[in-house]
Amino acid sequence: MRIPRSRVALAFVGALLLIVALYTRVASADETAPAQIVMKDFKFTPMSLTVKAGTTVTWANKDDEPHTVTSDSGLFRSGAIDTDGTYSFRFERPGTYHFTCSIHPQMVGTLVVQ
Numbered sequence: 658m659r660i661p662r663s664r665v666a667l668a669f670v671g672a673l674l675l676i677v678a679l680y681t682r683v684a685s686a687d688e689t690a691p692a693q694i695v696m697k698d699f700k701f702t703p704m705s706l707t708v709k710a711g712t713t714v715t716w717a718n719k720d721d722e723p724h725t726v727t728s729d730s731g732l733f734r735s736g737a738i739d740t741d742g743t744y745s746f747r748f749e750r751p752g753t754y755h756f757t758c759s760i761h762p763q764m765v766g767t768l769v770v771q
């Protein structure tokens with residue numbers, strides 16, 4: 658049995674497009690994947706997180722007390738975040754960013770931007 662050459666070419670192009678589509682999807686999902694840090698039981702979880710430059714990080718307060726996200730360097734400062742409230746910041750530059758809750762100084766966290 659002989660398969661027409663045009664059909665082989667079509668299948669090849671189709672497979673190629675599928676690979677490109679999958680690769681593009683994986684690459685973009687990786688870069689824009691949102692990152693979340695939860696504030697619960699007076700802790701940031703995870704305490705340390707590594708993300709790529711350009712990532713928006715969202716902190717979510719799951720405690721019954723207000724918390725803040727306050728950068729040691731002054732780069733970002735959320736103000737009081739109430740229960741179930743969130744705060745987001747987009748990290749453009751690589752570096753290591755330490756932050757605390759200004760109400761509960763024992764709450765500390767680190768964000769590494771690559």
Ligand SMILES: [Cu+2]
Nearest residue numbers: 724758760761
């Ligand atoms: Cu707090």
